[in-house]
Amino acid sequence: MVTITLVQGDITRQRADAIVNAANSSLLGGGGVDGAIHRRGGPEILAECRALRASHYGKGLPAGRAVATAAGNLDADHVIHTVGPVWSASEDRSEVLASCYREALRVADELGARTVAVPAISTGVYRWPMEDAARIAVETVRQTRTAVQEVRFVAFDEGAYRAFAAYIG
Template identity: 55%
Template sequence: MEISCHLGDITTERVDAVVNAANSSLLGGGGVDGAIHRAAGPELLAECRRVRAERWPDGLPVGEAVATGAGRMVARWVVHTVGPNRHAGQGDPDLLASCFRRSLEEAHEVGAASVAFPAVSAGVYGWDPAVVADVAVATVRQTAPATPGVQEVRFVLFGEAVLAEFERALGA
């Protein structure tokens, strides 16, 4: 598996699947979640409502992931995951690792060969970008053997400081 990182807009990545740092409602929000919902259009919201009705009526749990179509985006799928919120006392790195592991597993299950990840929980959820980078890179590397169909993972990041942490983690 090829793993890379760069600054960019995750909504325009030419990959099979884009990972959404979603909230448990799956109905859109701010940050990456809001950007993905805006780019994907109403088709994504309709799919998320269906997922809520059929599979996760109480909302997607922290650390879990679920795939939907990507609506109007270039990507074919959106893999939604709910990161832990440090401000709400969710400081267990295993929960954060679960986001990356379960997202990669979901991408593999739908047949995605390429996946773009944001820095899940490094924004308004208050996790230190260095910790997110270390957990994300280690988890993707550990999960790679169980997801052989995924050939490429890109971490698409929103700022120079976060990019620097992912570059450090990838070089470690």
């Protein structure tokens, strides 16, 4: 059974076998977590993302899917990129958000990763309400069969930390 932990801080400073990136579908960097991972990780991550775009994901990585690259200068072996859905008040996209976590764990298992650091996916510019995103994230990780030993949710600020703490217990 996976151990779920919670820390507040910068995901790019985490030591883990894999760090999950809340990527955009282009895989070419952006703002928020995605931009921070690309900046700190360096050009190796971008080069591998460009190769993925050229070979398998010409139209970009679909929401709810995940793919791995090297971690460059990060203190991890891999970055697992997953694209969260944009929140919608008129359409329930929670299954797509849950798929991000399931797919990230599936890729982590393929990589043999035992520790995985994960951000709050879709809560930045994709506007998913933090409390609901935390609930979906924690419930999904608890329900997913995985060989990962520790999933460490990394909350960027106090509000995210409180939201995740309410579900982790």
